[in-house]
Amino acid sequence: MLLFLFWAGRLAAALLPAAFLSGPGPVSVTVAPTRVFLEERAGSHLNFDFAVQAGPDSLWLAKVEVSVYDQAGALVVRKFVDNNGFSPAVSSLSHRVFAPGQTALVFNPFHFFAPDVEVARLAYTFEFQDARRRKVTQQLDVRPERYQPRAALKIPVSGRLLVWDGHDENAHHRRLDYLHPVARQVGIRTNFMRYAHDFVVVNEKGETHSGEGRKNTDYPGFDQPVHAPAAGRVVAAYSAQPDNDNGQDYFDPRAMVGKDPLLLYGNYVVLDHGNGEFSLLGHLRQNSVVVKVGDQVRADQVVARLGSSGSSYFPHLHYELRTGATMNVEGLPAYFTRFELVRGSRRRTVRTGAVDSGDLLVQPRR
Missing domain, CATH: 2.60.40.1470 (ApaG domain)
Incomplete structure (x- = not known):
């Protein structure tokens, strides 16, 4: 986000x-x-x-x-x-x-x-x-x-990834001031994104885009598959919001968030994993969501494509584990399974672990 x-x-x-x-x-x-x-x-x-x-x-x-x-x-x-x-x-x-x-x-x-x-x-x-x-x-x-999630979560995007912004002390997810007058005006009452991650697909050099980076197609992650991080039931979904692209911003926070608070994320899918754990996948590409409310999905199933809708500067996936499907819930710590942590020329396989701002990762392709 x-x-x-x-x-x-x-x-x-x-x-x-x-x-x-x-x-x-x-x-x-x-x-x-x-x-x-x-x-x-x-x-x-x-x-x-x-x-x-x-x-x-x-x-x-x-x-x-x-x-x-x-x-x-x-x-x-x-x-x-x-x-x-x-x-x-x-x-x-x-x-x-x-x-x-x-x-x-x-x-x-x-x-x-x-x-x-x-x-x-x-x-x-x-x-x-x-x-x-x-x-x-x-x-x-x-x-x-x-807190250890009961759902065995996998990073929802494959390939080489940068955690562009996580939830460390300097991250904007961490610093959501829900007492700010504008936040309260649009109905925000809690920090639901307290443990969120922005996943960006990068090349081998760690670059997020080619050229000037103005167009969504300059980003290798644009239109890449977004997978369910764990099995669950679809409890909310939206797919009609245009992607911000080439300087055009379609996000109107006052009008959109007032209509549906989750439109902060543009196009989104929310999965209920049970045990009070929900995954939110946001900034999805317009018309790319292939599941609907009520669907049962399996872990790794493709649910949408990566886009740049809602409150987004460029193509990336916003992911958060949370306590509910609506806006004013709380975030939960997420630990991901079976990925590689990249440290320069070295890699280390992580069976289960947390990631945060600045981390370079490799999520094996499904």
Whole structure:
């Protein structure tokens, strides 16, 4: 998903659903989503946000600290960002100033821990200052859980691939600010793409396109088969949206997302794998979807062709594992089976593993 609308400018004030609203007090800090996963990929990766709501006074975020404890309750590591220094680390946070009654997201600054750090409990301390320079603190614990999909997923596109944008701390999927006024205006309430991937077919040199890259046909991935990542039932599908091409953009977010929120992805297929796991395949080529709602599909079955419809700059496949078929669900960590991870001139076969932004892969052809 190459979203080019919702992240422009600074974060604006917006109201959260009632579940997030705080009671009386100077500040409320809550975890969003409430269920936090550890994604294992050469260490522990965390992908969640903090919803911060100021009370009756304006607040400035001055420090965030985390203490990591193991299963035995022993301290493993402690980290913080604060206002110290000429270029303080706290300035890198997504939001620091909170007007009275304002709620905004702060992306978790401590998103990765090394393999030898056992992460059982994370104790966070938020430190704010009010207009009279008084210190205001808020503490909360996070107990993440490891998530392993029950569906045995395969990467839905074959060949040599680049994960153009995944869900690391800098990825736009990770930084979907669902409290942004425009996001809320079109009905976005959660980060459904929290663990998403953009798969781009590349040549042996890792190049995404030939020539100027303006036309869809400049991209080797355009019109390539898109396969079901696992067996499932089709619960949503759309195929009529024209592909953006040669400078022509057919995506109208206000009109289209208001009509069908999933049109954010242009043409799409959603599969229900059971056990609360759904796959969304987006930006498919116009009129290429060959399955319909209610169809049972097998793993590896061709369901469509790769395109550039919806919120897309160029041909690629947007894939996300999620908890439901509609817009406002949550993302789930995805682990793929039987692919090759490319590291320069070396390759390593991965039986089951996660991938993320910048990874070069080879998915054997079906």
